Amino acid sequence: MNRKRFFLPTLLAVISLLTAFAAGCSNGAAPGSDKPLKLGVTAGPHAEVAEIVKKTAEKDGLKIEIVEFSDYVQPNAALSQGDIKANSFQHQPYLDNVVKDRKFEIVSVAKTILFPMGIYSQKLKTMQDLPNGAVIAIPNDPTNGGRALLLLEKAGLLRLKEGIGHTATPTDIVSNPKNLRFKELDAAQIPRSLGDLDLAAINTNYAMTAGLLPTKDALLLEDGNSPYANVIAVQTKDKNDPAIAKLIKAYQSPEVKAFVAEHFKGAAIAAW
The missing domain is CATH 3.40.190.10 (Periplasmic binding protein-like II)
Structure with a gap:
């Protein structure tokens, strides 16, 4: 048998198989490999x-x-x-x-x-009980402070400067009908201060450590649209x-x- 005639088709077949395999890998073919x-x-x-x-x-x-x-x-x-x-x-x-x-x-x-971040209280049973001039604690770090204010805005308690988003701080509040007062505290400290506050915005990890169950104890809670x-x-x-x-x-x-x-x-x- 002519070795060149045998070798060429075999080589082409191998190249074809390798090309097909490479194409399969490159187009996300992991499910079938x-x-x-x-x-x-x-x-x-x-x-x-x-x-x-x-x-x-x-x-x-x-x-x-x-x-x-x-x-x-x-x-x-x-x-x-x-x-x-x-x-x-x-x-x-x-x-x-x-x-x-x-x-x-x-x-x-x-x-x-x-x-989910939640709004908690030891003094109030519902958000409807919130008095004028209530004191609310929010985390003092930029990310979670803005997150708390967005949650309160969604509840209709305040209005933030348009387009400010999650970088908001209390200075970005443009409407505050209940004259809410804000205390910016370290996020880990807020659960320990809950008894001295009307409301507090608490991250889930700190809420759970303090024995608070978000879906049961929070008066307000972020949902999947957060x-x-x-x-x-x-x-x-x-x-x-x-x-x-x-x-x-x-x-x-x-x-x-x-x-x-x-x-x-x-x-x-x-x-x-």
Whole structure:
């Protein structure tokens, strides 16, 4: 047999197979291959939810490898470098700041869970009992202070300067019909000061530590429309990837929603 005639068709066949495989990998073919989709999360609640997402995604043919990070910086850096395919650990304002500062080509593609900020009181039973001149504590850090004011604005208690968003401070209040007075305190200190206040805006982690259950004890509570809902982020070029669509489907599934409700008992809620 002529070795050249045998070698050429064989070589072409191998090249064809390699080309097809490469094309499959590049168009997000992870659901049908042995290569898993790498999902970056921070340790704790996000990692716990990711385990349920992983099991749910397998039913749809998508394999997920969970990659845990110990800080909030590395998941976006790893995503930008292509070390992971998606991440799930941050809310939209945080992502916006990272993209602005680092110029990453990263976008959010779906909402995940929300750790809701709530308005609590030991003096009042309902918001209708709120007196004129009430004293309200809000966190003194820029992100959560503005978050508290947005929640109070949504409840109709005040009006903020148009377009100020989550960077708002008490100086940005343009309408305050009840003459509410604001005390800006360290977020961790607010639950301990609750007895001296009419109302207090408390982050979920500090509320739970103080024995407060957000869905039961808060007079006001953020819902899934909050801009602070956490998101799935991907590289901009991957936002329409079929594998990402399957990831979103698995995350926003009845199984995951049921797990969030049962496991976190109001400390986290489904935001979709």
